Amino acid sequence: MYTAGTREYMTDPDYDVVVVGGGPAGLTTALYATRLGQDTAVIDRGGGRAAMMADTHNVIGVTEDVSGVEFLETATEQVESYGGDVHRAFVSEIERLGDEDPRFRLETDGESYVARRVVLATGFSDARPDPPLPPTGRGLHYCLHCDAYMFVDEPVFVMGIGDSAAYVAMIMLNFAERVDLLTRGAEPEWSDETGELLDNHPVEIVHEDVESVERDENGWLESFTFTDGTVREYRGGFPMYGSNYNTDLAEQLGCDLTDDGTIDVDDHGRTSVDGVYAVGDVTPGHNQIPVAIGQGAKAGIDIHMDLRAFPRSLDEIAERGPVDENEVPAVSPDLLATAVAHHGHAAGPRGETGSATGDD
Numbered sequence: 001m002y003t004a005g006t007r008e009y010m011t012d013p014d015y016d017v018v019v020v021g022g023g024p025a026g027l028t029t030a031l032y033a034t035r036l037g038q039d040t041a042v043i044d045r046g047g048g049r050a051a052m053m054a055d056t057h058n059v060i061g062v063t064e065d066v067s068g069v070e071f072l073e074t075a076t077e078q079v080e081s082y083g084g085d086v087h088r089a090f091v092s093e094i095e096r097l098g099d100e101d102p103r104f105r106l107e108t109d110g111e112s113y114v115a116r117r118v119v120l121a122t123g124f125s126d127a128r129p130d131p132p133l134p135p136t137g138r139g140l141h142y143c144l145h146c147d148a149y150m151f152v153d154e155p156v157f158v159m160g161i162g163d164s165a166a167y168v169a170m171i172m173l174n175f176a177e178r179v180d181l182l183t184r185g186a187e188p189e190w191s192d193e194t195g196e197l198l199d200n201h202p203v204e205i206v207h208e209d210v211e212s213v214e215r216d217e218n219g220w221l222e223s224f225t226f227t228d229g230t231v232r233e234y235r236g237g238f239p240m241y242g243s244n245y246n247t248d249l250a251e252q253l254g255c256d257l258t259d260d261g262t263i264d265v266d267d268h269g270r271t272s273v274d275g276v277y278a279v280g281d282v283t284p285g286h287n288q289i290p291v292a293i294g295q296g297a298k299a300g301i302d303i304h305m306d307l308r309a310f311p312r313s314l315d316e317i318a319e320r321g322p323v324d325e326n327e328v329p330a331v332s333p334d335l336l337a338t339a340v341a342h343h344g345h346a347a348g349p350r351g352e353t354g355s356a357t358g359d360d
Helices: 024-035 068-081 144-151 163-174 192-199 248-253 289-307 314-320 333-341
Strands: 002-004 007-009 014-020 040-044 085-088 093-096 104-107 112-120 124-126 155-159 178-182 203-206 210-215 221-226 231-233 236-239 243-245 276-278
Touching (some): 014 024, 014 104, 024 040, 024 068, 024 112, 024 289, 040 112, 093 248, 112 248, 144 236, 155 163, 155 231, 163 203
Parallel strands (some): 014 040, 014 112, 155 178, 155 236, 178 203
Antiparallel strands (some): 093 104, 104 112, 124 243, 210 221, 221 231
16 A cells, blocks of 8 residues: 555555546546546446447547447547546446445455546437337337438428437438328327427338348338238337346435436536436436536546545645645556656657647
8 A cells, every 4th residue: 555645545446536427428528537636447348329330420520430349449448548547347236335434345246446536427218119120220220319420302201109219300300301290000109289390390200110120231210010911111220119228236325306307416427326326328418429428527537526635625734734746646557657657748759839628
């Protein structure tokens, strides 16, 4: 064990910050926390919505030929380059160690991790309709704000029977030449008001179920054949059957949830449980990569402000005395060595200029 600043460092797998989930929000939190001097780990089970993206849309500075997998691989490499650890595992249990020890223990199938702060970036899963279906990203899409642009002046479908499906169908009239709302044989559950709105928009409601899917040579959707024998052409569409939020760990810790099942957080990602943060799609708001990145940045900065050793408060100075020169810098040896050797360090290959903004 050794001491730097106000922290004691152990040789076992203890961290200042453990982020559960390796999507855009979790990786951004880890990037900020690591660069701000907190020993940080990401525990990621793999997969997730971002990994499913065939192309990346609406992320400034990232071209559309970058797949979700490539995007996440680059982000993971960035976190590791600054000294953050990334573990591929599934966190099944989490608990606070006790009243005398406010840290958290996280259990995976093969390892235990202890952290001073926990960030839940566990996301959600879209509820999928029954097959037959076109491939995800080649005619089946889950994000209107990301993918509506792809279908300007093309025929599209929306699947679902609730208010959200009806509203998405009407919204898609801003982009598409024809919008069909497919109930697939189920009884509509949208409200009377929503039904009146539908009656006043050129959305055709198709009640028959889908019998088969036709695709072109590149795998893109061309048309659906319905059980009554009719064939309707589409280039793509949006299933609207709800979301399953991954809140098991938050519930184990006693974090408050909102009425829609997301984790309740403040503007910096703090949950109702001290020391626990949540970011990304598992929290309220738009499910967008830029939004998730912003949430991760804010949480990472807030965690740094919470955990940083200096400035030492007047009460701490009265108790412990002034800061000794041997206590600085308050960065662990591993992070210190990584920072000094990093190409972005002021004394590194970029030498005279370094990074003026810290936004690399």
